[in-house]
Amino acid sequence: MAFSNSTRSLLADEIEQIKEDGLFKEKRFICSAQDAEIEVEYPEGASHEKVLNFCANNYLGLSSHPDVIKAAHEGLDTRGYGMSSVRFICGTQDIHRELQDKVSVFLGMEDTLLFPSCMDANSGVFEAILGQEDVIIADRLIHASLVDGIRLCSAEYDTFKHMNMKHLEKKLELHQDRRIRLVVTDGVFSMDGDLAPLDEMVELCNRYNAMLLVDDSHASGFIGKTGRGTHEHFNVIDGIDLITTTFGKGLGGASGGCVSGRSELIELCRQKARPYLFSNSLAPPIVNGSIKVIDLISSSTERRDKLEWNTKYFREKMEEAGLDMRPGETPIVPVMLYNAKLANDIARDMYAEGIYVIGFCFPVVPAGKARIRVQLSAAHEKEHLDKCVKAFRKIGDKYGILGLGKNEIIEKYGR
Amino acid sequence: MDKMKETVLEYIVDEYLDEDDEDEVSYDSPLISSGIVDSFSMVSLKRFIENKYSIKLPDEEATPEAFDTVNSICRLVNKHLG
Numbered sequence A: 001m002a003f004s005n006s007t008r009s010l011l012a013d014e015i016e017q018i019k020e021d022g023l024f025k026e027k028r029f030i031c032s033a034q035d036a037e038i039e040v041e042y043p044e045g046a047s048h049e050k051v052l053n054f055c056a057n058n059y060l061g062l063s064s065h066p067d068v069i070k071a072a073h074e075g076l077d078t079r080g081y082g083m084s085s086v087r088f089i090c091g092t093q094d095i096h097r098e099l100q101d102k103v104s105v106f107l108g109m110e111d112t113l114l115f116p117s118c119m120d121a122n123s124g125v126f127e128a129i130l131g132q133e134d135v136i137i138a139d140r141l142i143h144a145s146l147v148d149g150i151r152l153c154s155a156e157y158d159t160f161k162h163m164n165m166k167h168l169e170k171k172l173e174l175h176q177d178r179r180i181r182l183v184v185t186d187g188v189f190s191m192d193g194d195l196a197p198l199d200e201m202v203e204l205c206n207r208y209n210a211m212l213l214v215d216d217s218h219a220s221g222f223i224g225k226t227g228r229g230t231h232e233h234f235n236v237i238d239g240i241d242l243i244t245t246t247f248g249k250g251l252g253g254a255s256g257g258c259v260s261g262r263s264e265l266i267e268l269c270r271q272k273a274r275p276y277l278f279s280n281s282l283a284p285p286i287v288n289g290s291i292k293v294i295d296l297i298s299s300s301t302e303r304r305d306k307l308e309w310n311t312k313y314f315r316e317k318m319e320e321a322g323l324d325m326r327p328g329e330t331p332i333v334p335v336m337l338y339n340a341k342l343a344n345d346i347a348r349d350m351y352a353e354g355i356y357v358i359g360f361c362f363p364v365v366p367a368g369k370a371r372i373r374v375q376l377s378a379a380h381e382k383e384h385l386d387k388c389v390k391a392f393r394k395i396g397d398k399y400g401i402l403g404l405g406k407n408e409i410i411e412k413y414g415r
Numbered sequence B: 001m002d003k004m005k006e007t008v009l010e011y012i013v014d015e016y017l018d019e020d021d022e023d024e025v026s027y028d029s030p031l032i033s034s035g036i037v038d039s040f041s042m043v044s045l046k047r048f049i050e051n052k053y054s055i056k057l058p059d060e061e062a063t064p065e066a067f068d069t070v071n072s073i074c075r076l077v078n079k080h081l082g
């Protein structure tokens, strides 16, 4: 037997170690469609609980929107279930082209290429467009999938301190001898909910002759006054060379990603990006659902407006309740607890109050910066937000953290 | 050795800490395992050391463990300075 007992026990030890380190991810089952209100089986085998969901990336509340579901059905009926081929052999339908064209218009870019996921887009884009004469200069807190993609590419790479423009400028100066400089950032950073200062970044990139890539996965569809993303928010749509984003969050939440940008860059991805060449693209129902999502948000800003209202209201009420949040304006609201055990204990007590949130600890966030990340949605009604704040008040009071700032919480619970 | 430690520490403070960081870094502070330097951003530190001391650190030696404190970094550099 190839899977010997010694191999098994080696792997079991590793799993045990993950548990000992407090990093083990438990299974949680959602036994309903994704929405503001969901049914959850947690822990495994427990009876189903109806809870309010405050940890989905369902920013626009489109995951279970009737029009999107209907469009997916139509995709299934007219274009079938699957393609059984990668894009460049016989896996590209007219609806793939239609989705790409609509995304280009929506994001204000020249061209777009679909990938099986944004993880795949980020894995493939760098190797496709850069070589060893080039350099990538990345914010230190970019998403893990970008880090993976950068590592797969032969270009030199360097990093700058999170959103520190002086440091970025220093690095741009340092790498002036390279053929191409590519600066990489998230538009909205998923753990802190902060916005990369794209206006300043575009200015620096122009001054130092560098290209700019933005992963707008946590922004597409709702950041900016018509929801185009972080580049719209900062009014620099023309200054961005590449955007990667996902259909797996605000834009319907099923799956799929894309690279959008200058046409030569997209053409190189079409010719060379490995996840595009060697993995199936989005299935027809998802393509059709995604087209409907883009149509919906192109014709009305109602959903992103509601999300913006929800965000303002929730942050205000949480502030009044005395919770320590990272300031910001995105629907990602980090409630700072600093201590990992405290974050997990509070998340568990919140669940008992009918509010589904999760504690985030090292290594997902820096050590000593544990938190509960609350994510708001246009699917939330005011009553949902009130119930969530009420639960935070109750549980926050139980742990005696209401009104406390960073140093006081750390003094009480340690890091 | 002391001069080298000073130089490396100065680079780390400048390259990895923000002005408002309260972290105090000494020659023995863990850098990687504490999260001050992550394995992704370690690359600039490695390049700085290679340029400064005109050495080449092979990837199998430039491990997160070897880079975890100023002291261990300087030991590695000295080994290559011969």
Ligand SMILES: Cc1ncc(COP(=O)(O)O)c(C=O)c1O
Pocket (backbone or CB within 6 Å): A117, A118, A119, A120, A122, A143, A145, A186, A190, A215, A217, A218, A245, A246, A247, A248, A255, A256, A257
């Ligand atoms: C910033 C960012 N980029 C990319 C991804 C990956 O997206 P996908 O689920 O489409 O692979 C995520 C999802 O976690 C993300 O947060």
